[in-house]
Each structure stands twice: as C-alpha cells, then as structure tokens.
Amino acid sequence: MQLYMRVVLLRWVYCLMLLLSLESTFVTAQSSIQIQHQVKLGDVPLSLGVWQKSDSNVSVRIDKLRWYVSLPTAEKKGCKAWLLDLSDSASLNQIYMYPTRSDRVVRNISLLFGIDSAIQVGGVGTGALDPARGMYWTWQTGYVQWKMEGAIRVDGVESPLELHLGGFDGPANAQVLLPKYMFDSSVDSVVARWNISPFLAEVVHRKKYGVMSPSPIARDYCRIIADGVSFHK
Secondary structure, three states, X not given: OHHHHHHHHHHHHHHHHHHHHHHXXXXXXXXXXXXEEEEEEOOXXXXXXXXXXXXXXXXXXXXXXXXXXEOOOHHHHOOOEEEEEOOOHHHHEEEEEEXXXXXXXXXXXXXXXXXXXXXXXXXXXXXXXXXXXXXXXXXXXXXXXXXXXXEXXXXXXXXXXXXXXXXXXXXXXXXXXXXXEEOOOOXXXXXXXXXXXXXXXXXXXXXXXXXXXXXXXXXXXXXXXXXXXXXXX
C-alpha cells in the first residue's frame, strides 16, 4: 500500500512539474513587431540640413537630431534602450519584443521617451548608452534624451537652436511614458510619428532656443515632444 501511494505521489509531482514547465514556456515566449520612427513638421517629413517652414513666420534648419526611447521597466528586463538618429535611417527601425502565451497575445507597445531612472543612477552603459555616442552629460546628470541642434528664424530673425534636453531627478525629471498602442496580432510593423511642430511652437513662444542642462523647462519641452507622438499602421 505504501509503495502504491508513493508511486501515485511521484506521478502527481511529475505532472505538476510538467504543467509548471509548460506554463513557464508559454509566459516567456516572445514575438516581435517592427516600429518605424518618423519625424515630421506637421505632415511634412523633417530633413536634416535644410530650411523648412514650421509655421507661417517660423522656419527651422535642423542639423542634428538624436533621442532615446527605452523599455519603461528596463531595470527588471536588462538595460534595453534605443538611440534614434535622424542621420542614420537604420537606427529609426526598432524591433520591439512582446510576450505571448498559448491562450492570448499581449498586443501593446509601451515605450519610455528617455532613459529609466534606475539605469541613469547606475552610471555609464554600453551599446546605445555608450558615452562615446555623445548623449551623456556626467554621472550626476545622466543621459541627454533629446539632442537637437541647428538654427531657427522667427519673423526673419535667425538664432542658433541648441536643445540638449533630459533629466531624471526631482523637478527636472524629463522621462515621459508614451501612450500604449494596441495592435492586432496579425500586424508586423507600425509607424511611430513624432510631430515636432507643437514643440517648436512652444520653443518660439518661450523664446528659449538654448537649453543645455536638466531643468524644469527641459522637462516641459520633453513632455510636449511626447505629446506629439502617435502610432499608425
């Protein structure tokens, strides 16, 4: 009788372990979707090095534009960040991984504009976070999340445009969680459109064409940039 009970118990334990193993496999399975990032002035694609109309009395010439997006829980999944560079078309195509299960598919994109605070306080990184890429201030102030350089003309008056925006602490916290985008499991690519016209309108309104350190105005600018992001099939 004892031998029989022992066999039954061992079979039950084996079945339980098998179920847990299968569940783990279902939870950790992943699929991918490609995100193509585009920068626009309204409906017009932004081009580097040329003057373009931003408003009836405003023109801009953007010579450099780089910015970060990252996983909002990067400290739990490993340091995953993407450095997007308008001068490098390949960098604008991002592969986003999302978990799948046997009974359902998690179909949403969740991205942070900027670098997670937990990553910032960890010091310098590698890959996209390598300081050699020119997007790192110091260990005290962390990473620049938006670097835009060029010039702006307002009513015919030209001014240099130098906006190095970021910050991760206190009133200077500039990280912004982008709205989640839900998509059908049959979709394999989407477009993330960054319309910077409202942002430039705010820059002109404030007449603050140079920001080079973490500050409340850098935080405000980053939130307006994030408000201009939308996803499309």
